[in-house]
Each structure stands twice: as structure tokens, then as C-alpha cells.
Amino acid sequence: MSTEPSSAPSSTTPPVPREPVDGSASTATSGLAARLDDLRREYAALQARGLRLDLTRGKPSAEQLDLSEPLLALPGEGAHTAEDGTDTRNYGGLAGLPELRRIFAELLGVPTEQLLAQGTASLTLMYDTVVQALLFGVPGSERPWSREEQVTFVCPVPGYDRHFAICEELGIRMVTVPMTSDGPDAEAVAELVASDPSIKGLWVVPTYANPDGSVVSEAVARRLVSMPAAAPDFRIFWDNAYAVHHLTEHETKTANALQLAEEAGNPDRVLMYASTSKITFAGSGVAFFAASPTNVAWFTKHLGIRSIGPDKVNHLRHASFFGDAEGVRAHMRRHREILAPKFSAVTSILAERLGDLGVASWTNPDGGYFVSVDVAPGTASRVVQLAKEAGIALTPAGATFPYGRDPQDRNIRLAPTMPPLEEVQVAMDGVATCILLAAAEAATPV
Numbered sequence: 001m002s003t004e005p006s007s008a009p010s011s012t013t014p015p016v017p018r019e020p021v022d023g024s025a026s027t028a029t030s031g032l033a034a035r036l037d038d039l040r041r042e043y044a045a046l047q048a049r050g051l052r053l054d055l056t057r058g059k060p061s062a063e064q065l066d067l068s069e070p071l072l073a074l075p076g077e078g079a080h081t082a083e084d085g086t087d088t089r090n091y092g093g094l095a096g097l098p099e100l101r102r103i104f105a106e107l108l109g110v111p112t113e114q115l116l117a118q119g120t121a122s123l124t125l126m127y128d129t130v131v132q133a134l135l136f137g138v139p140g141s142e143r144p145w146s147r148e149e150q151v152t153f154v155c156p157v158p159g160y161d162r163h164f165a166i167c168e169e170l171g172i173r174m175v176t177v178p179m180t181s182d183g184p185d186a187e188a189v190a191e192l193v194a195s196d197p198s199i200k201g202l203w204v205v206p207t208y209a210n211p212d213g214s215v216v217s218e219a220v221a222r223r224l225v226s227m228p229a230a231a232p233d234f235r236i237f238w239d240n241a242y243a244v245h246h247l248t249e250h251e252t253k254t255a256n257a258l259q260l261a262e263e264a265g266n267p268d269r270v271l272m273y274a275s276t277s278k279i280t281f282a283g284s285g286v287a288f289f290a291a292s293p294t295n296v297a298w299f300t301k302h303l304g305i306r307s308i309g310p311d312k313v314n315h316l317r318h319a320s321f322f323g324d325a326e327g328v329r330a331h332m333r334r335h336r337e338i339l340a341p342k343f344s345a346v347t348s349i350l351a352e353r354l355g356d357l358g359v360a361s362w363t364n365p366d367g368g369y370f371v372s373v374d375v376a377p378g379t380a381s382r383v384v385q386l387a388k389e390a391g392i393a394l395t396p397a398g399a400t401f402p403y404g405r406d407p408q409d410r411n412i413r414l415a416p417t418m419p420p421l422e423e424v425q426v427a428m429d430g431v432a433t434c435i436l437l438a439a440a441e442a443a444t445p446v
Contacts, residue, residue, distance in 0.1 A: 032357060032436065033443040043386065043437050046430050051391030053427040058210070058369035059418040060278055063338050067331065068280040074317035088312035094304055097315035100286065106325040107244060108274055109256045110290040116300070118310045122275040122287040126237060127166055129271060129289075132302045133200070133235075134170060139268055139294045140233040145200055153201040154192055156184040158372055158400030158411045160210040163203040163239070167402070173198070174402035179209065183216030186223040197230035201237055207254045208242040211400055211413035212372040213365025221255035226264035236261075238272040242368040244332045245278060247340050251329070252367060258290060267292040276318060278369065279332065286310075286318055342416040342424045346371050349425065353432035359439040371414040372400070379438040380409045386434040392427050 080088050083099050095101070096117025105112040118125060132138075134146040145151050152173040155164060159179070167174050177188040184204060193199050202224070206216040216224075224236060238257050246252065257270045268291070276285035289299060322328050347364050350373070354360050362373040375383055380397035387394050395413045398404040414431070416424045 032359065032440045036437075036440045036444050039433070039437045039440050042433055043390065046390045046433055049391070051426065051430065053391060053419060053423050053430070054393040055415050055419070055424075055427055055431075056393050056395050057418070058278070058415040060282055060335075061338065061418050061420070063420075064278075064335055064417075065281060067334050068321070071280055071284075071317050071321050074320050075313065076320075079320075080313065080316065082312070082316060086312065088316045091308045093309045093312050094300060094307065096286075096310055097312050097319060100315045100319040101288075103319065103322055103325050103328060104274065104288055105290075107328055108240060108272065108288070108290060109254065110258050110272065114258070114293060114296055115288055115290045116296065116303075117315055118287050118289065118303075120275075120283065120285050120287060121277065122239065122241065122273040122289075123162055125273055125287050125289050126163075126239065128303075129237070129299065130166055130170060130172075130201075132299070133233075136302065138233050138235060139298050142232070148198065148200075150198040151200050152196065152198045153203060154184075154189055154199060155203055155402050156209075157402070158211055158406075158413070159203060160205060160239070161395075161399045161404075163237075164402045172201075175199075176402060179212055179214055181214050183209070183214055183220040184224070186220045186227075189224060190227040193227060193229045193231075193234060195230060199229070200231055200233060201235050203237050203239065205239050205241060206257065207240055207252060208245060208365055208368025210241070210368065211370035211411075212363045213368050213370065215252050215366075216255055218255045218260075221257050222260055222264070225257060225261035225266055225269055229269075234269065236270045238270050240272055240274045241278075243274055244328060245369065246332065246336055246367045247343055248336075248366050250366060258292070262292070268294050271295060279328065279335075280318065280321070284314065286315060339417060341421055342419075343371065345421060345425050346414060346416050346428050349428040349432060353429070354435060357436070357439075360435055369415060369417050371416065373412045373414060373435075374410045375412060375435050376439040376442055377408045377410045379435075379442050380406060380412050382438040382441065383412060383431070383434045386437060387431055390430055390434065392430050392434075394431070 082088055082097055086093060101115050101117050102112050105115045135144055137144045150173055152175060153167050155174045155176050156179045157176045164174060175192060178185045189202060204216065208215065240254060243254055258272060261267055261270045272290040275287040347362065350362050360373055360375045363371055365371065384394045384397045396404065397409060397412060398406040400411050400413050
């Protein structure tokens, strides 16, 4: 297998524009070009403020982290024994603490015996899974993936940059399909997977996807788990990072991919991941892996070589802190009270500043950690540059596409979770100015 990434991302179809909240995401109007001088003066005033604001990554705010402060006093002196009598301070328990697995099995809709609780990061589990597949193959593989001439993953775009980074580092070719409001374009995926035996994986964030907040419908999930695959060991990497991260009172329920895959006769197709990273402490949470019994046995076999058991003390403190699945839901409603006003500020300021000018479209997510903005084609990099020079840090343009290359240079991911509400408001007003100035520059004849 080649370990070099291809020279350019491969795409079967160009990304389709997502439905705008306001505006049409078209190029800037000639009327905006006439305002170029005014917008330059407005931007100069923005620069003069000396801002130092950051909307780059979806980190919880300090106020959110404070919600989990009681964890630091748990499990309490002498309270280190699990319900089955296990001393959580000792080795063992490779699958993780049963009481914590029960809580998250209910939240994720999977059998407890098919769910592993591990260390702090689901990203680590995803990386480990891909590496294990490269070294050993997965159940159903004819050979380790590293012995294939080429390994390819399907990547919905816009998507999660860390998924793409795993593939790029490990020499896995990436092909793209568009995201829709119901998840990846299932027919585009099906066409690729049926015809190309090098395609071994598909990345999916099923609930409140990063960055556009889309939710995989049950119909799309059924199509993905049942579609014919040229590779007998094809896997869907079902990264359910935001399963309980709701921004409204409507708490979206994720399609039950493991059950649907079993019903479709492809029980080993789905590998599921989740974590408490944006529920409790981002750096001291618990990550989860769920799959068919066959896949769990495969993963555990290799896990047992590199580990003698996870941090069960941390598992116990989380189980004690939540109590049950409803405890997690109640905790996440407290998160919602902090986050919802920030997301409302993002979309309301965009609507107020840009809504009737036709220079951008954006998502209005019901959950998750991001807002996806499509600006005038060819201007996303310029918007990010202008924002940086005004003291507002944004995720690099192109980060939501494989190899960091957005073919239309239009998508920008906004992460309003970490700064205080007042800073989000200031930053978004500045971002709107940058979008307008970049669009006006692009519409002005040279």
C-alpha cells in the first residue's frame, strides 16, 4: 500500500450548497462593490480595536467545565469499589466499568455487552481502529489493509478535519461526497462503494455533524448499512460525538446504526464511537467504542496487548456523578443553557448583517458545536486572513475538506462555544465585516 497521500483530493461530485438560512450564498452584488471604500473604513476601525478573540476549535467554555467540578471530589475516600466488587484502583477490567457502560449503552442505543469504555478520547479509539486494520485487517479482510495496493475512505464534505488527518497521515486516499441535511449523499456513497474494492471506510458524524449540524435520517442510515460493497471488509466509522449535545428542547434521537446493520445482514459494518469529552472534562473524560460482537472481540484482542485496563477510577467517578442516563440528559440541559445563546448570537448577527445581501449562507443547527458558513466562492481564505489581521482567529479555510483544500474556497467553520457570550457577539460582528469586505473586493473590477 502506498503511504503517500494523493497529490490532490479526489471528488466524485462537487459539494452542493446547503440550504441557506438567509441570503443566497451567491457572489456579491454590484451594490456591495460600490460600498468598498466604506467597508474598508469599517474594517480599519475593527483592526484599531486590538481584539484577541478565538473561534477556531469546538472547546467547552470554562463555565461548561465548571458544571462538572463535583467530579474532582469523586469517587470519595474509601469509595473506590465498583458495584461488582472490583477495586477500581487496580489492573484489569479491559472492557471498562459495567455501571458506566450501562448508562451510555442506553444513551447510544446499543447493548451493554457490545460497548467498551476506555480512555479520554474517542479520536484515539478511531486512530487505533484504523491502525489495527492496517496492521491486521478486520473481520472479513482477506489481508491486512496495509498490504492492499490502495486503501480509500469516503469523506462527506464539509466534514471533520481530524478524520481527514488520520487518513492523510496513514496514507489513505480520500474521495468526497456532499453532505445533505439528512447526512451524506447516500446514493453517491453507494455508487462509489459498490464499484471500488479499495474503499474500506466511510466517515460519518450522524448527529449534529461537524461542521454543518446535519442529522443522519433513518432512511439514509438504512441505505448506508445495506448498500452492496465491493470490499467485503468495508466499515462505516460512526463517530457519534454529539449524540446528546442538543441546543433546543427537541432532543434528536440518532438512527440506531448497529441494529439497522444487523437487520440488513451486515452486522459487522458499523464501528461506533462516542465520548464524554464535551460532557464533563474535555481532557479527563471517557471514550466509548461499540460494534458487533465479532468486531468487539477483534478490537479487544488487540487492545489487550497494549493495555491492562482503562482508568476505572475515572469510570467510577463518572458513573457516580451521573447516576443514570437521565442524569446525563439533565446535565446536558445545563450545557444547553450556556451554549444556546451563543449560537443564537451567531445566527442572528449573520442574519442582521448579511441576510439580504446575497453574500453568504449558513446553518442554524439544533445541536453540536459548530456553525457552517458558505461565503462568496473564492473568498473564504480572504475572510480568514482579514479576520486574523483584525485579531479574530478562525479555523483555516479548507479545514472542512480533505487535504485542507476546499475546491470552491467558500466554507468556513465557526466554533462559538469557548468564548463568553459578549466575545462571541463582538467576534461575529467582526466576522460579518470581513465577509462583506472580501465579497466587495471580489466583486470590484481590477
